[in-house]
Amino acid sequence: MIRGDRVGLRTRQDSDVPVFQAELYDDVVTRSRTNPRPWRPLPPDAAESPAAGAEPSDERAYFSVEGLESQELAGEALLWGIDLHNRTAHLGITLLPAFRGRGLAADVLGVLCEYGFAVRGLQRLQVEPLADNTPMIAAATRTGFTLEGTLRRSAWVYGAFADEVVLGLLAEEWAPARKAGDDR
Numbered sequence: 001m002i003r004g005d006r007v008g009l010r011t012r013q014d015s016d017v018p019v020f021q022a023e024l025y026d027d028v029v030t031r032s033r034t035n036p037r038p039w040r041p042l043p044p045d046a047a048e049s050p051a052a053g054a055e056p057s058d059e060r061a062y063f064s065v066e067g068l069e070s071q072e073l074a075g076e077a078l079l080w081g082i083d084l085h086n087r088t089a090h091l092g093i094t095l096l097p098a099f100r101g102r103g104l105a106a107d108v109l110g111v112l113c114e115y116g117f118a119v120r121g122l123q124r125l126q127v128e129p130l131a132d133n134t135p136m137i138a139a140a141t142r143t144g145f146t147l148e149g150t151l152r153r154s155a156w157v158y159g160a161f162a163d164e165v166v167l168g169l170l171a172e173e174w175a176p177a178r179k180a181g182d183d184r
Helices: 016-025 028-034 105-119 134-143
Strands: 007-010 060-067 073-083 088-095 124-127 146-157 160-170
Touching (some): 016 028, 088 105
Parallel strands (some): 088 124
Antiparallel strands (some): 073 088, 124 160
């Protein structure tokens, strides 16, 4: 597990899948706001179900988010579109409804940055929330991401086009939280 101040990122477990299916994937409106692919009715055991995650690969890394104090499943996080040549990746997080509004997103993003920069050796990380997703934009900004631009009407979201914003963070701009006993 990779730990932040309030959350940890761990391997997705079989017991996480039904929770993700019921609370994230089957919520069609929320899913359409967080994923560029159209929602399709899929059972959780379907190989192509996003709730089930995927086998580890060089192109993506799926995590389950766990509250460190409660040890409860709090959501999912991923690095996707990992480009080993250019050393870049995209970040994505989705918190379970009961964990939204608690200020956890910045900690999740910070732990994903630690994984991307310190573990994977990437040079650039990027998030692309919808322009009206002010909590995610604020969390990314608190983590050190810079607003780089707006992709006008670039996302089809439950019957209408919406703007996305691009926020980026470079390895040399990243300020990791100091770990206990770290004398840097």
